[in-house]
Amino acid sequence: MSLAADQAALLRALLADGPAPSGFSADRLRIEADVLRRKHSRLIAYLRPDLEESLGDRFFPLFAEFTAATPKTSDVRAREYADSFATWLISRGDLPRPRRRLFRRGP
Amino acid sequence: MAELGIGIGWRQELDLSIARLPGVDWVEVVAENLHASHLPETLVALRSRGMPVLPHAVSLSLGSAEPLDTARVEHLAEITRALDAPLASDHVCFVRAGGLDSGHLMPLPRTREALDVLVANVRLAMSIIGTEFALENIAALLEWPDAELTEEQFLTELTERTGCLLIIDVANLYANARNIGTDPVAFLDGIPWERLAYVHMAGGVERGGVYHDTHAHPVLPEVLDLLTELRRRTDPPGVLLERDDDYPPDSELAAELASLRAAVTL
Numbered sequence: 001m002s003l004a005a006d007q008a009a010l011l012r013a014l015l016a017d018g019p020a021p022s023g024f025s026a027d028r029l030r031i032e033a034d035v036l037r038r039k040h041s042r043l044i045a046y047l048r049p050d051l052e053e054s055l056g057d058r059f060f061p062l063f064a065e066f067t068a069a070t071p072k073t074s075d076v077r078a079r080e081y082a083d084s085f086a087t088w089l090i091s092r093g094d095l096p097r098p099r100r101r102l103f104r105r106g107p
Numbered sequence: 108m109a110e111l112g113i114g115i116g117w118r119q120e121l122d123l124s125i126a127r128l129p130g131v132d133w134v135e136v137v138a139e140n141l142h143a144s145h146l147p148e149t150l151v152a153l154r155s156r157g158m159p160v161l162p163h164a165v166s167l168s169l170g171s172a173e174p175l176d177t178a179r180v181e182h183l184a185e186i187t188r189a190l191d192a193p194l195a196s197d198h199v200c201f202v203r204a205g206g207l208d209s210g211h212l213m214p215l216p217r218t219r220e221a222l223d224v225l226v227a228n229v230r231l232a233m234s235i236i237g238t239e240f241a242l243e244n245i246a247a248l249l250e251w252p253d254a255e256l257t258e259e260q261f262l263t264e265l266t267e268r269t270g271c272l273l274i275i276d277v278a279n280l281y282a283n284a285r286n287i288g289t290d291p292v293a294f295l296d297g298i299p300w301e302r303l304a305y306v307h308m309a310g311g312v313e314r315g316g317v318y319h320d321t322h323a324h325p326v327l328p329e330v331l332d333l334l335t336e337l338r339r340r341t342d343p344p345g346v347l348l349e350r351d352d353d354y355p356p357d358s359e360l361a362a363e364l365a366s367l368r369a370a371v372t373l
Contacts, residue, residue: 003220004172007213008205010249015207023252031317032248040210042352074208 015071037064040072047082054095062094111159111305111345113368115360121350122149124357130364133159135347136190138182139166143189154190162186162195163274168202169228169242170215176203180235187238194304196241196274197232199225199262216251217261229269241304243274246282246320258289259297266302273298276307277337278320278349281330285318295337305345308334308367323352326363334370346371 012018014033020026041063045052052059066088072081089095112132115125119140125131126149134153141147141162154160164183168176187195200212215221233240244262256264262273275298283289308331310324326348337343346367350360 002172003216003218003224004204006216006251007172007201008207010213011204011207011209015209024249028249031315035248035319036209036211043210072208072210073206074203075206076208078210 015067017068037067040067043078044082044085047079048086051082051086051089051095055089058094062089113364114159114305114345114347115364116163116347116349116351117150117153117160118351118354119147120354121360122147124354124360125149126152128357128361128364130361130368131158133161133345133347135161135163136186138162138164138186138195141186141189143182143185146189159192160190161192162190163243164195164197165212166202167197167228167232168200169197169232170199170201170221170225171204171228172201172221172224173204175228175231177231177235180232183232184236187236192238194239194241194272195236196243196272196304198243198245199265200245212245214245214247214249214251215261217254217256217258218251219255222256222261222264225265226268229265229271233269233271239272239304241272241274243276243307244279244283246276246279246286248286248317250287257293257297258283259294263297263299266299271302272304273302274304274307275337275343276309277333278307278309278311278326278330281327281333282311282318282320285313291333292336295333295340298340300341303341303343305347306334306337306343307347307349309349321352322349325355325359326366331366331370334367338371338373343371 009021013020013029014036020029041060044063055062063085066085090097113130114133114135115131117125117134117136125134150160162183167179183195198212199215201215202209242265266273280291280294284291308326309320309322310326311318311320312324348363348367
């Protein structure tokens with residue numbers, strides 16, 4: 001396999017529940033995946049503090065579920081991704097449907 | 108100690124602290140958090156006092172085996188010019204691959220193939236940025252199989268082939284010693300110190316048998332000991348404290364900065 005394919009396979013394993021690439025410790029892959037999701041969740045909480053406020057302790061497990069199923073791609077901006085998490089939460093009934101505007105935009 | 112001195116990573120949450128903390132000679136800023144046309148006022152104030160403000164990028168993904176995203180490099184170049192900085196930097200890592208974005212600094216395989224990719228991307232980035240450029244060693248939780256080079260060999264060859272400088276993150280060295288078995292003494296013995304731009308220091312914590320480089324905890328005594336060990340080999344041009352979360356009172360930050368200064372002052 002080429003380096004590009006190896007790098008892509010590693011990120012799929014960590015971010016998108018892809019198969020574990022050979023030669024890596026399964027334990028460390030799991031720890032790294034958790035580190036990446038937690039770091040990402042802090043960024044999302046920073047960009048959309050309303051989501052963490054509404055969800056409380058459910059924020060991280062729900063974000064982990066969302067991001068494993070729909071990992072962030074390179075062409076999506078962080079704020080767009082945070083907004084798509086909000087849309088997903090609303091579609092599942094984990095957040096109430098907003099009365100007026102779907103998204104609050106920062107400055 | 109010459110040139111930069113003791114610095115701290117500028118963060119919006121720390122901007123008022125930094126303005127009044129004693130013993131801050133310079134700051135480093137995360138380039139992706141800035142827009143050249145509207146720099147934060149507190150940062151502009153530091154620049155107008157003559158304090159060096161050096162941009163540090165986290166998203167160039169210079170180790171990716173995919174075409175370099177030159178728009179990100181252009182942005183770093185723009186920030187570097189806006190800050191009138193003599194040096195910009197990023198990490199020895201990849202961030203994106205196969206259309207996915209890890210949002211983090213991922214380790215590279217220490218192979219000839221990966222080094223060739225990194226060298227080509229660093230050369231291109233340097234041609235766009237036009238100032239001195241430095242690359243930092245990262246903290247890895249994962250180790251790629253089939254390494255052909257040690258980390259110090261990888262970094263040495265990178266500097267030889269590109270002319271780049273190095274940021275040596277001592278906390279990352281500690282993390283790698285703990286987590287992937289890097290020999291810290293062999294690492295320190297193998298680094299080309301004449302290529303050192305400056306040193307990073309940060310705190311972390313152990314959880315479940317793994318050391319996490321959190322930048323949200325105090326600097327461990329073991330990491331300070333490694334800085335002392337580094338100082339036996341070179342007089343670093345600068346030492347920078349990175350604190351990114353769980354910000355402590357100013358007095359604690361001042362004490363950490365003082366302990367860094369003590370470790371490199373003979």
